[in-house]
Amino acid sequence: QVQLVESGGGLVQAGGSLRLSCAASGRTFSTYAMGWFRQAPGKEREFVGVITRSTSSTRYADSVKGRFTISRDNAKNTIDLQMNHLKPEDTAVYYCAASTAVFTTSVKQYDYWGQGTQVTVSS
Numbered sequence: 001q002v003q004l005v006e007s008g009g010g011l012v013q014a015g016g017s018l019r020l021s022c023a024a025s026g027r028t029f030s031t032y033a034m035g036w037f038r039q040a041p042g043k044e045r046e047f048v049g050v051i052t053r054s055t056s057s058t059r060y061a062d063s064v065k066g067r068f069t070i071s072r073d074n075a076k077n078t079i080d081l082q083m084n085h086l087k088p089e090d091t092a093v094y095y096c097a098a099s100t101a102v103f104t105t106s107v108k109q110y111d112y113w114g115q116g117t118q119v120t121v122s123s
Contacts, residue, residue, distance in 0.1 A: 002026045002098045002112045009094060009117030012086055016121075020081040022096030022114055030074040033099045035110060036081045038092035038119075045095070047105040051079065057103065064090075086121045093118050 008020040022034070035050040049060040051070045058070050067086075072079040079096060094117050097110035104110075 002029060002032060004096050004098065004112055004114035006094065006096050006114040006117040009119045011120045011122065014086060014088055014121055014123050016086050017082070017084045018086065018119060020083070020094055020096075020117060020119070022079045022081075024077040024079075024098065026077075029077040029098075031100070032112075033101060033103055034070075034072055034079045035097045035099060035105070036068075036070060036079075037095045037097060037107065037110075038090075039095070039116075040092040043092075045107050047107070048094070049081070050099075050103060050105060052103055059103065059105065061105075083119070086119075088121045088123045091119060091121050 003025040005023050036048040037045050039045040049070045051058045051072050067084050069082045096114045098112040099110045101109045
C-alpha cells in the first residue's frame with residue numbers, strides 16, 4: 001500500500017510558476033507509475049501527466065505539454081510537478097496518484113491518491 005501527500009500549491013499570477021511535490025510512504029514506491037491529475041470546480045478529474053517507474057518516460061496532456069514537467073526520485077520516494085507559464089485555466093485541485101499499470105492516463109487505473117493541493121492562478 002502507498003500513502004501520498006501533496007504539497008506546494010498556492011496562489012500565483014498568470015505567467016508565473018509553481019512546483020508541486022508528492023511524498024510517498026511505503027517501500028514499493030518504485031514499482032508504481034506515478035501520475036498527476038487535476039480537478040476544477042464542477043468538472044471531472046483530468047489527466048495532467050504520468051512518469052514511468054524507472055523515470056525513463058513521461059506523457060502529458062496537450063493542455064500542459066511544454067509548460068509542465070514531472071520528475072521523480074525513487075530514492076527519496078517523491079515526485080514533483082514543475083508548472084511554468086501558468087494560466088487561469090490551470091486553476092484546480094492537483095492530485096498525485098500511483099498506478100500498477102505501466103503507463104496510463106486513465107483515472108480508473110490509479111490505485112492510490114493523495115488528498116490534493118489547491119492551485120489558483122489569477123489573471
